[in-house]
Amino acid sequence: MTVQRTYRFNTELFESFEEDCARHLANPKLVLEALILHWLEGDAKARSAIAMRNRQRFGLSSQDE
Secondary structure: OOOOOOOOOOHHHHHHHHHHHHHOOOOHHHHHHHHHHHHHHOOHHHHHHHHHHHHHHHOOOHHHO
16 A cells, blocks of 8 residues: 655745755655655654754744644
C-alpha cells in the first residue's frame, strides 16, 4: 500500500529549493528523500538539533508544526 502525505511549504522557500536543485542538476524528489533518510537515521539528539536550528531559522513555533 502506498501512503501519500501533503506538506505545507512557504512558497518562497520551496521556489528557492527548486532553483537550487535545478542549478546543481539535482532531482528535488531525490534531495527530499535524502533529507528524510538523514532525519530517520539520526538519533534523537541529532533530530532535536535539526529541529531547533530550523525553528530558529524560520521562526516557527510548535503551533506551526
